[in-house]
Amino acid sequence: MNWNRLRAMARKEMIQIRRDARSIGIVIAMPIVMLLAFGYGVSFDTKHIPVYVYDREQSQASRDFLKRFQSSRYFNVVRSVGNYPELVHAVDAGTCQIGIVIPPDFSARLGSGQAVRIQAIFDGTDSNSASLGMSYTEAVAQAHSAKLQLEWLRARGQGSVRAPLSVDSRTWFNENLESMVTIVPGVVAMVMAVVGTFLTSLTVAREWERGTMEQLISTPVTPLEIMLGKLLPYVAIGLIDTSVCAIMAVWWFEVPFRGHIWVFLLSTTLFLTVVLSLGYFFSVVAKTQLAASQISLIATFLPAFLLSGFVYPIDQMPAVVQGITHIVPARYYMAILRNVFLKGSSVFNMWPDFFGLALFAAILGLAATRIFRKKLT
């Protein structure tokens, strides 16, 4: 290893990145665009479900009940309609996902102590939203029942009535249970998996395509110097990119960052070693920029999206699939980032994930030093 040759390779690579508009685009724009797209585009929250109501009674009691829907952030009472066909039409047309019908004898039955049946119609085409809407609706109805029951008991002179059981919930680490808070650190991991591999997948293939490789391998430069010279600038760029993503996560998406910055940087450096080596590997094997970039997108995007725990929780997956997730390096980085952001975990808390990441960094890093041959074929 000759330090001057390594420095010459790295400097040349930096100049090329700086002067190539496409490289600049990948380096600067791609992470930010992906972070915004995924940060906003992927949301598992069901909020503001559009609701139509058909209040057949129009009494004080029925309006009290419907007010509960209005005040909940999960519902958005769009309209009150005057007949049943109009409600059916709204569900058919998709302008509302829930239709609620209050019977004409609502207050009469309440007054006489009889059970009131409220009709709720759900659009089941999105089963996830429908089941969430159903449980929210039931919760609203139950809360209102409990309130009515207490009032009824008080009216009968039972001064201090308490509900027999209540759950006092507190969600740690993500107090408002907002999916964005868990998604955004995951997006950072995903963006770096894709961008990191993509960045280096072009470097070696470009030299083969443009004919510069033949001249390069006729010099005394060693394969290790070529590899390190090509990867080191991208490690620096990758660290900057990840930091920009993290800053955007905190300031733009308001995700808390509770961990230590060095835990973040350590895990990021390990992960960059993994993805940059992988991209380099593809680049050496594929020899054309198009093939290398396509392989790297397929090999990183889908596993990072589906098998890292980003969309589907790993512990909910079938056992075989859970086993497969262990060979997806993004899985470890994703877990570490979520914990660093939300829990403020230490390396010690997360040692299995750090171990997995370090193992992949070592294997792929070593493989990358061996793959390149200073020969034409």
Next chain:
Amino acid sequence: MGADDFTIELDGLTKSFPDVRAVDRLSFKVARGEIFGLVGPDGAGKTTTMRMLAGVLAPDAGSARVAGYDMTRDPEGAKQHISYMPQRFGLYEELTVDENIRFYADLFGVARAERETRAAELLQAAGMVEFRSRLAGKLSGGMKQKLGLVCALVHTPEVILLDEPTNGVDPVSRRDFWRILYTLLDQGVTILTSTAYLDEAERCHRVALLHEGRMLFCDTPENLKGNLDGAVVSVVCAEPRPVKELISGMEGISTMMIVGDGLHLVVREPGRMIPELRARIAAAGLEVDSVEEVAPSIEDLFVEAVQKKKGEKP
């Protein structure tokens, strides 16, 4: 001459690709301070030979020694002493002239002061001083080739390998190119060049004619021309094919070859043949601009040599 006086030695060098034997048991030696030319048509094996000598392609069989290094056992050791200029422009278009020079100087471990003096000299000789901060991608074809040469020479090589270095280069740049090469020869550098330009082949001390991976002849250009049995007659005409058909049966013509401006013939007695040819062509009513004896070129020698080989092995 002792063994050390040869800086390039090939012995039975062979390389096959799936569909073709590109280089077939090639052997020759090039002495220190010599400029040696490889001549032959496309597919003759010139580039494959150059690549094996540059250590960027592994031979299948045979051996090659360059600058004292065995190219199969220690190609990396030899690279410090070789300058190789591939046929295709191999520099970085996003880097400026100076940045490319610095990059190659650093790879060869050239100290800064040395790099600066050498780069200044070479750029001066190449007529490129005012282009130092221009991007390599914005240079003309001739400038690119000269920059390739400057980068290849910024360290002090013992052996220079040039694969069709002046292909597509303007005459002024070609002259600069050769001037630089001759200066280096005076300093004891060995140059192996392949070329498609016959006037360039004639500037070499010795040339080897390659055909289908094999060497047909290897000698000085003068001796090779002396080997030619007879003289070359050029028939300048727009439509060479009917002329070729017409005269193909005539006695005393050993070789016929269609060239850019007509037909080249190798004949025993030009004094007798030229009037005969003129008469025969005129009688047939074919139009030609001239029928004259010309100085033989390497290409004529080449075709003649290939014909002879065919005659020897029917």
